[in-house]
Amino acid sequence: MQKYWPEKRCHGKDNIWYAINQVTQEEVILKYFSMSNCDEYKVSREAYTMKYLYNEDPKHFLEMYDYMEDNNEDQYMIAMEKAECSLEDIVNERGHLSEEEAVPVLREILSALKVMHKNNFIHRDLKLSNILIKSRSDLSSIKIIDFGETLDRSDDYHITGMVGTLHYMAPEILKKKKYGKAVDIWAVGVIAYRLLTGYFPYITEGENHSKQLKAILNNSVSYLCADDKRLSIKAIDFINCILDPEPSSRMGIETALEHPFLDPYFEGEFIPYKPIPKFTKKMSKENMKEGKPLDMKGN
Known part of the structure; x- marks a missing residue:
């Protein structure tokens, strides 16, 4: 048997x-x-x-x-x-999460990533479908899976190779440059945007790397939810600080965990860490598609 x-x-x-x-x-x-x-x-x-x-x-x-x-x-x-479902399942079922619902989920994702990076693991394909939920009654009960593209690299050793899922790929991967742990941080920014709005921040027709990179560098993001409501300034600033095209100035895990958007005890006037970007018009339903993983090997 x-x-x-x-x-x-x-x-x-x-x-x-x-x-x-x-x-x-x-x-x-x-x-x-x-x-x-x-x-x-x-x-x-x-x-x-x-x-x-x-x-x-x-x-x-x-x-x-x-x-x-x-x-x-x-x-x-x-x-x-066993886990009950993935974050992708939750977003597909509900459209998006409220900011109050998303905050504990994002804190746990960052805490898990902190453990990975502390032990020099770079996931390289972090996305909603690779984050499972142990119990639907607790959306923060996240479990990160799928380490097929994960590499063990120290901070002074960088990687090459276009690996991952296009709509979660950091610009340094799309530029075919050497990269490190900051690519996982970028993916968290995409995950945060998708959880909060139901959309991807940047998307192009087909699996076109150059167009995807151009969309990122143009920084044309709506920050509108599926119900046409704009995210709060704290949420927008949090995502904007993570989706920085320059990996050296991208917000790190510790700073992200301390950001007022993720701090339930923050009081007082909020001053954005970066200038708030100019908003674009409402995104189309094409921005809800996850796309397929890519694997153009490097080292």
């Missing part, structure tokens, strides 16, 4: 399934990797990263139960603890 029985595919993830451990009857998540398409080292590296991060921070990372090879089915498999 096989140990795990897959029951249904996770929304938006062809290789990830909800399953049952037939020995314990526990619900789990299975992630499959084709042996013919995946490098064994890369799969084992993802399993190692997952296990390492869970040991460092079980609050924000899923526990890995098994790492198995099935030569009969030509696949590797990682079994992990």
